[in-house]
Amino acid sequence: MLRIESVTKNFADVRSLDRVSISVPDGAILGLIGSNGSGKSTLLRVMCGVILPEEGTVLADGFRVWENPDVKKDILYLSDEPFFLPHASLSDMRAMYKSVYPAFSDEKYAQLLHAFGLDEKRRIQTFSKGMQKQASVLLGLSAAPKYLFCDETFDGLDPVMRQYVKSVFAEEVAERRMSVVIASHNLREIEDICDSVALLHRGKLLFQRGLDDMKLSLQKIQAIFPENVGEDAFASLPLLSREKRGSMVTLVARGTREELETALSALHPTFCEFIPLTLEEIFISEMGDKGYDFAELIG
């Protein structure tokens, strides 16, 4: 379990993190979303012990992360810009990771090397940006960390690789109960892998919720109602939005499918269909409900 407790960090006059508290259970994947400058990267750097916050602490399994090598050997940070030793090959970097992370798995390294199709003897500096990202993920996963923090890791990966990496993440989570925190400003990129999401805005955590919980508690319905059903008829429903195009009404409402089916049946719809909500739609609805403009929140 990773716990971030009331972390505050200032850069000069700018408050980058403002009393942020988040928890990540073992074997969970947390999506950290927010617009540029919302504090995602700063939070990740605080979580992996690169930056010392002015207030608050980060605890991994109850131990403080800051300057604690015994804890940090289980934490791996994949920065948005991967770092490699000058003139190093993948093989050199493997030796380095192996010397630092005691759980480094040669087996995993070989498996991922084969899957990514990278040349381990070639200088990494000569790799394309996408290949460098792959190399970074390869090394990070081979280190077999208990906590993996990814900053815009999927940027630069092609769709096939992106899906492959996600599948490897899911595999590691399932097999080793690795916890992953993925920071991204692209909701679509992480919605199919995250268990929960946390939304940061101007250094503040707006909320952290489980994705299933959010999806189960919000429903999107497309329905056609008889002409005699006026606007007043929807007043009793916990609607977050209502949009009418021709005779088709699209509703986003809070509640379980059963609750809403019962409520809508009273209006005798001639057509009614529950359609899945994208993560982005969930956020637009949730944030709109709280008075935020979601477009501004995620840039």
Add this chain to the structure above:
Amino acid sequence: MTLQNSSADRSSRAGYFFFLLRQNWPTIVTNAIIFLLLNVVFLAMMYATMVPDTIRNWSAEMAGEQITRNVRSMLDGMAVANTVIASLLAVLWGGTALSYLNNKVGVNFYHALPRRREILFLEEAAVKFICLAVPLLFSCLIAIPVTGAMVGKWASGYAVQLLLCAGYGTLYFALYFSIMLFAASFTGTGFARILTAGYTVFMPSGVLGCIILVLSMNANHRSYDGLYELALRILLPYRTIFTVTELDEKLNEKLSDTAWEIALTIGLTVVFFAVGLLIYRRRKSELSGTPVLLPVASGIIKYTGIFCAAVLMGTIFKLLDGWFLLGAAIGALLALMVINTILTKSAKQMFAGWKGFLIFIAVFIVFYLVFGLDLVGLDTHVPSSALVRGGRVAVDGTNYTMTNKEADRFAKDLEICLETTDWDEDDVREYYYYPTEDENRIWLYIDLDCGLFEAGYRLSVSPADDAGAALVRDILYLEDFERAYFKTDAKWDQAQLDYTLWLGSPYDGVKGEEALITGKPEIIGRMIESFRADRESFFQTPVIAWIQYDSVYNNAYRDYDYYINGSFPCYGIGDEFLDDVAAMVESATIYHNDEVCYVTTDRARIREILSSAVLQDSYSSFTMLEPGWILTLDFVGVEEGYRYSEYMDKYGYAVRGFFLQGKLPAFLQ
């Protein structure tokens, strides 16, 4: 989960250290090649020159000693070469060490690693230290048997000297690498790191030197030589610079200069390293890329740089007959622009902090008016006698330490002298920089110890000036001065002393030909007595000889200037010493047009020759000499010397002489 695996962690820590070592193998190999080339190959090549052809006919013992001397001299040079190379490597590697601190991506990576920051710092230092020390020591160890084999004679001193090569190289590498790490710990760009390291090394002496430069502008009487010494030798962290023992004679008695030098170098290294480590531990990762992290350091770098630039540019203007303050203002402005650009990484910020700059300019002008133009009379101010604890006085190279009582008296006398000597600025400068023989001025250097500070005065007096001459005479007749000057406690102890008699002229400042004389203390004594008798005419007589002795017990080393009145024209040997010098000569050989034409061991004939001769360096022009005639003298009991030429004796030592025009001995004509 984590704390049970500490043994695994330890092994991973060691693993990372060895990984770094493996990563640096090209560096180690390169260093090994460099130092092997220098300490083995180059040295072996140079051994051939250690045995010059000219000593082939020497006795085995003499030749062996000469070779030993040459090899040791060579190894001294090697120690310097090793130190310089090691220092350069320290600067080079130190410029790139912990380079990840200069960019955010690198900091994110390294500071996320499961290693404490101090471990990262220590590992970087330890690996680079090994990269230098191992190849250096290795090459020096190989050089020991090579030296023995090449020289053909084992001398344990060679091994010690070669190990010192490795030791000094490693020591100064550690010092400069520590300074670079210290600079790296609070800077965030490569340029700022180099700048900060340069400041750390040079700025203390630079600032002090610039202050002295301003103080000296109108200093006609006060001497700042001591401060220059401090600026140029003590504050610069290099070799003799650490001989602060000179500042404290009591400490000097306990440890030798070398030991102090080493101890202080190590101490300074530890301080820079420890402070660097401390700052690195507390350094904020998010400040990577910021040129100088500590605002205080930024301020120091900025204003010390501006101050030095102002003084130097002002001085250049002054030398070119311009206005000092105008040059200083231009220098300060240029420095502000350059330093601001470096510190902010933006040329747009070149005038940042202009209010502080204006305040600095105002303070600088006041400083210049007060000290540069000496509006406060610092130059002629003599401390109150009550403040004077002791002091030193030197008269044309002689020196001794005054007692409190004498210093007190001299403080008063000095006031009188300063009042009575009526020098204007130009006079003083002319005599200081371009002393002429005719004026025959005597320079006095007087340092008064006033407890917290030492006031140094420079004073020129003339024999014609009663007050000045009286002051010098008083000094010469002081009992302490005599004891200090003649080292009377040791001078007759033949068992302890070796004497060197140098015969030469006073003009070239070189000792001329020389020979070591033993078993003749009575001659030295007579010369010294003669000198004492000549004190009254100290100012009028030219120097004709120096006597030096070395004590094997206390390392005493002393030059006596020897003055002879009314002696031979053109500084030949005085009549009263012809017998003495002739007694020291075993044989005299006279060459004419490079051919030996006369050899004698007859004392009477030698005396006759000497009475007509002028010894090498004791003449001012070849036109005074008989062309083509050369005299060489072999001295009795000569044991050591270090000049040899085509006119050497069988031991390789001789004194050369010539004959003045019209003074060729009759038997040669």
